[in-house]
Amino acid sequence: MSKQIEQAVQDRYGSIAASKLSSENRGARAIAEAFGYSGDDLASIPAEANMGLSCGNPTAHASLRPGETVVDLGCGGGLDVFLAAAKVGPEGRAIGIDMTPEMIERARRNAAKGVEGKPYSNVEFHLAMIDKLPLEDNSVDCVISNCVINLAPDKQSFERSLVC
Numbered sequence: 001m002s003k004q005i006e007q008a009v010q011d012r013y014g015s016i017a018a019s020k021l022s023s024e025n026r027g028a029r030a031i032a033e034a035f036g037y038s039g040d041d042l043a044s045i046p047a048e049a050n051m052g053l054s055c056g057n058p059t060a061h062a063s064l065r066p067g068e069t070v071v072d073l074g075c076g077g078g079l080d081v082f083l084a085a086a087k088v089g090p091e092g093r094a095i096g097i098d099m100t101p102e103m104i105e106r107a108r109r110n111a112a113k114g115v116e117g118k119p120y121s122n123v124e125f126h127l128a129m130i131d132k133l134p135l136e137d138n139s140v141d142c143v144i145s146n147c148v149i150n151l152a153p154d155k156q157s158f159e160r161s162l163v164c
Contacts, residue, residue, distance in 0.1 A: 014101070017077065017103045022047040024047050027052055049107070058072070059083040059084050062142050065087075066089040066091060068092045068142060069088070070092070070141060072144050074145055075103070075125065078110045081094045081096040096126070098128075099129050100127075101127055104126070130149070
């Protein structure tokens with residue numbers, strides 16, 4: 001991806017992150033529900049984690065188990081990270097990666113806010129490109145993504161980094 005395209009993507013997602021979109025917005029909620037997120041799923045995470053950007057529901061299909069480490073590529077405001085955090089439990093970790101500073105800021109605010117005033121203790125968020133992950137080799141049990149892989153500028157490098 002050229003720097004110009006990369007900047008355009010960051011600008012667009014940055015403006016969405018700065019918006020007031022959330023599960024409290026009927027359109028954002030409808031999009032999430034159309035991709036299989038239940039009302040219970042959406043009620044179990046900070047409303048601001050859902051901005052109506054979903055194009056799938058990876059946590060519904062990942063066989064996450066307590067104690068595992070999962071990384072979400074293109075985590076946005078943290079929707080799938082927070083759902084994954086519940087599945088891996090307090091001994092597990094859920095890590096979000098996003099290239100947009102505003103999305104990472106929003107996700108970190110959501111993590112600190114938590115649900116019912118209880119911050120998340122097993123999540124972390126990193127500002128990075130998904131083809132240059134800031135993680136040690138063999139440190140993750142599962143990788144999930146909600147359609148962001150098509151934005152990876154160096155897909156061959158990205159694919160090599162995910163070989164199990």
